[in-house]
Amino acid sequence: MNERKHETLIVEFAHRVATVTLNRPEVRNAFNETMIAELTAVFRDLSARDDVRSVVLGANGKAFCAGADLNWMKKMAGYSEDENRADALRLADMLWSIYHCGKPVIARVNGDAYAGGMGLIAACDIVIAVDTAHFCLSEARLGLIPATIAPYVIRALGERASRRYFTTAEQFDCTTALRLGFVSEAVSEDRLDDAVQQLAAILCSNGPLAVSASKQLVHDIAGRDLDRALLEETAARIARVRASVEGREGIASFLEKRAPSWRN
Known part of the structure; x- marks a missing residue:
């Protein structure tokens, strides 16, 4: 320590x-x-x-x-x-x-x-x-x-x-x-x-970038109107995360039934 x-x-x-x-x-x-x-x-x-x-x-x-x-x-x-x-x-x-x-x-x-x-x-x-x-x-x-x-x-x-x-x-x-x-x-x-x-x-066991992005997601969306702009923004956010290195690794590790790399 x-x-x-x-x-x-x-x-x-x-x-x-x-x-x-x-x-x-x-x-x-x-x-x-x-x-x-x-x-x-x-x-x-x-x-x-x-x-x-x-x-x-x-x-x-x-x-x-x-x-x-x-x-x-x-x-x-x-x-x-x-x-x-x-x-x-x-x-x-x-x-x-x-x-x-x-x-x-x-x-x-x-x-x-x-x-x-x-x-x-x-x-x-x-x-x-x-x-x-x-x-x-x-x-x-x-x-x-x-x-x-x-x-x-x-x-x-x-x-x-x-x-x-x-x-x-x-x-x-x-x-x-x-x-x-x-x-x-x-x-x-x-x-x-x-x-x-x-x-x-x-x-600490979750994807570190996903955890940070999830925290920011709450900050950015809490209290906002549920309108088309918000729907498009949230769709864009999940698309970016799915296409990211961490997102691809998370999905791959789930399908391959192994621990993701960030837990090593």
Whole structure:
């Protein structure tokens, strides 16, 4: 296993899976400028790496992420509107780098997630959480709004639920998060690592280009009108994939009853 050192993260590689771990447990993994910059750079790098098939985003300690670091928030309180906008854009770029990572990203949610921590989870593709985790969009309690994370949270949580939890800032449990679709799977603490590893292995067993293209397919098509242009676009996409080297190998391996080359 190879490891790269960062100030706020631990990044590890094993069996074509990259694991990115938030490593500020003493502040419940609250993020600051350094963590935002490191997450942005790491996910941009992972997106471009051919030796990585899937990514796990997890955290050390009892909490997944408490949102913004208090010291960082103190500094922001003295910022001008322009400085706040620039700061918010750096957070937006971080979320964008996770959401648009060319590899599927699994959120390994080991505990509570508040405010911006929910944005991190929402930017991931699949969410496996301990069944004791709690979630909260707490910004309104402080006279703020969850604007930067909103594009991701609304997609993951749904419009109706977002209207409630954005405005009430209520805490909700993992059962509710699962029912609303924010969490993909809820497991006991002792099963969390096994569930994440099993899912990562499944992702790595599929065609790597097909997995990336499938993720992009959802991004591009979700919410669009079902019209002739969309039908033609999807037909063109499957035609390109069928004619690709990976597509031909996948079909050939199925017909020949052997493992495809990308599993070697």
